Amino acid sequence: MASKRGLFGSSLARKYWMALTGLFLITFLVVHLLGNLAIVFGTGEDFNAYAAFMTSFPPIKIVSYLLYASIVLHAADGIALARQNRAARPVAYGTYNGAANAGWASRNMALLGIFTLLFILVHMKSFWFEMHFGTLGLDANGNKDLFTITTAAFEQVWYTAFYVIAMVALGFHLWHGFQSAFQTMGWTHPTYTPIVQFVGRAFAVVVCGAFALIPLYVLISPNV
Amino acid sequence: MNLTLKVWRQKNAQDQGSFATYQVRDISPDMSFLEMMDVLNEQLIAQGVESVVFDHDCREGICGMCSMFINGEAHGPDRGVTTCQLHMRKFNDGDTITIEPWRAQAFPVVRDLMVDRSAFDRIIQAGGYVSVNTMGNLPDANATPIEKHDADAAFDAATCIGCGACVATCKNASAMLFVSAKVSQFALLPQGQVEAADRVRNMVHQMDLEGFGNCTNTGACEVECPKGISIENIARMNREYLKASITA
Ligand code: HEM
Ligand code: SF4
Ligand code: FES
Numbered sequence: 348m349a350s351k352r353g354l355f356g357s358s359l360a361r362k363y364w365m366a367l368t369g370l371f372l373i374t375f376l377v378v379h380l381l382g383n384l385a386i387v388f389g390t391g392e393d394f395n396a397y398a399a400f401m402t403s404f405p406p407i408k409i410v411s412y413l414l415y416a417s418i419v420l421h422a423a424d425g426i427a428l429a430r431q432n433r434a435a436r437p438v439a440y441g442t443y444n445g446a447a448n449a450g451w452a453s454r455n456m457a458l459l460g461i462f463t464l465l466f467i468l469v470h471m472k473s474f475w476f477e478m479h480f481g482t483l484g485l486d487a488n489g490n491k492d493l494f495t496i497t498t499a500a501f502e503q504v505w506y507t508a509f510y511v512i513a514m515v516a517l518g519f520h521l522w523h524g525f526q527s528a529f530q531t532m533g534w535t536h537p538t539y540t541p542i543v544q545f546v547g548r549a550f551a552v553v554v555c556g557a558f559a560l561i562p563l564y565v566l567i568s569p570n571v
Numbered sequence: 572m573n574l575t576l577k578v579w580r581q582k583n584a585q586d587q588g589s590f591a592t593y594q595v596r597d598i599s600p601d602m603s604f605l606e607m608m609d610v611l612n613e614q615l616i617a618q619g620v621e622s623v624v625f626d627h628d629c630r631e632g633i634c635g636m637c638s639m640f641i642n643g644e645a646h647g648p649d650r651g652v653t654t655c656q657l658h659m660r661k662f663n664d665g666d667t668i669t670i671e672p673w674r675a676q677a678f679p680v681v682r683d684l685m686v687d688r689s690a691f692d693r694i695i696q697a698g699g700y701v702s703v704n705t706m707g708n709l710p711d712a713n714a715t716p717i718e719k720h721d722a723d724a725a726f727d728a729a730t731c732i733g734c735g736a737c738v739a740t741c742k743n744a745s746a747m748l749f750v751s752a753k754v755s756q757f758a759l760l761p762q763g764q765v766e767a768a769d770r771v772r773n774m775v776h777q778m779d780l781e782g783f784g785n786c787t788n789t790g791a792c793e794v795e796c797p798k799g800i801s802i803e804n805i806a807r808m809n810r811e812y813l814k815a816s817i818t819a
Pocket of ligand 1: 362365366368369370372373376421422423425426428429456457458459460461462463464465467520521523524525527528529531532785786787788
């Protein structure tokens with residue numbers, strides 16, 4: 348019983364881990380996006396050099412293991428909590444007006460999260476797996492040529508469509524999730540909470556929007 | 572007003588239950604929702620049908636008994652009121668109104684619209700109190716200075732009437748708003764400090780044991796709460812629990 352009251356197992360503890368891993372994943376999104384911008388603003392060699400750096404520089408390798416663990420923990424806890432939530436109301440209402448008192452994103456976090464997880468799996472198969480275990484050619488600088496398979500993937504309409512839809516889902520996930528994580532940790536304040544909320548929503552739109560524009564750019568632009 | 576009512580009927584906790592449809596006529600817009608239910612019950616009794624069982628007591632918005640989920644919302648479409656304070660003028664002539672009991676694993680249906688909310692009592696028993704020795708010379712309560720802001724926030728939290736609308740309305744059937752109000756009313760006052768860490772840990776533990784869901788910060792509870800309890804209390808409880816878990 349004792350452990351149930353501590354930092355593991357209880358409903359609140361699980362939420363702390365959700366919030367902390369979620370916030371960590373958010374910081375990762377920024378780094379990831381900056382790298383992706385090389386596809387638009389740099390050359391293929393720049394992008395490959397960035398990818399080579401991310402997979403070889405030791406401190407980043409350590410952080411990447413933390414990242415994998417965070418995704419697993421966030422997803423596992425999220426699904427476990429969502430299952431408990433379903434069990435907490437075994438008989439559904441005949442009429443339930445959820446929109447009367449809560450936003451759409453906040454009511455669909457598990458669905459949005461599971462779709463994001465699906466995207467992460469496909470995404471890692473396409474690029475991460477190829478980078479680590481696939482047989483990629485080398486570019487002019489001798490780096491693995493991730494750029495070629497990336498742009499090739501984005502030239503496919505269905506792949507880009509899936510990518511864009513996933514970014515919309517992640518955008519909604521963060522529209523609610525960013526500020527929600529602060530609330531979960533108890534980091535609220537009459538002055539700062541509205542700012543956190545605004546920053547979170549702006550982040551969701553700008554970052555997920557930028558992610559989505561890159562494959563669209565590749566698809567539409569004749570040069571890449 | 573003439574209305575069609577779709578009312579949940581269930582004989583006991585084991586019964587499956589189902590909706591029954593009734594018509595009521597000549598309802599005054601000035602009636603409270605419970606008075607309208609009284610009219611329905613009079614009518615059913617006259618017809619030799621079992622009347623609809625629902626909880627109520629004070630009929631003035633202070634006891635929290637009148638649990639009804641009306642047209643998909645706890646206590647119906649009005650804000651900041653219980654069912655007994657909801658007036659029929661919020662509805663239109665000819666409306667169909669769906670009336671259901673609170674739905675939660677932790678609030679089993681006793682009969683019709685009446686549910687068992689003793690899970691809340693057990694959460695209070697787990698820590699929602701201060702231990703006070705009332706023997707001998709008691710110090711003057713006003714001798715302990717309390718900042719006005721804290722006193723007001725504690726009082727606001729203490730206005731929770733334990734109605735369970737927060738649980739009923741939450742898509743996760745989470746009891747966080749109730750528990751956080753009961754934690755906050757003590758956490759903000761000097762008298763509550765002594766047992767603060769044990770209180771929050773034991774109450775959250777009991778909340779989990781009762782089978783309430785987890786909070787996803789949708790904020791639906793504070794919109795539907797008849798007493799306007801803010802989810803700022805949930806953030807405070809999250810802080811209190813974190814503090815208690817780290818230091819214990
Ligand atoms: C890059 C990917 C992701 C980011 C940045 C992210 C971020 C966040 C954040 C910040 C929260 C708010 C935490 C809180 O309310 O305390 C959250 C909640 C949630 N996430 Fe994610 N998430 C990601 C992926 C996922 C995945 C893959 C899943 C599941 C399969 C998932 C499921 C959930 C669920 C169910 C919640 C609601 C949890 C709750 O409030 O109790 N998320 N996420
Ligand atoms: S917090 Fe509000 S809705 Fe929940 S039990 Fe208390 S008064 Fe009712
Ligand atoms: S009957 Fe007491 S609050 Fe409605």
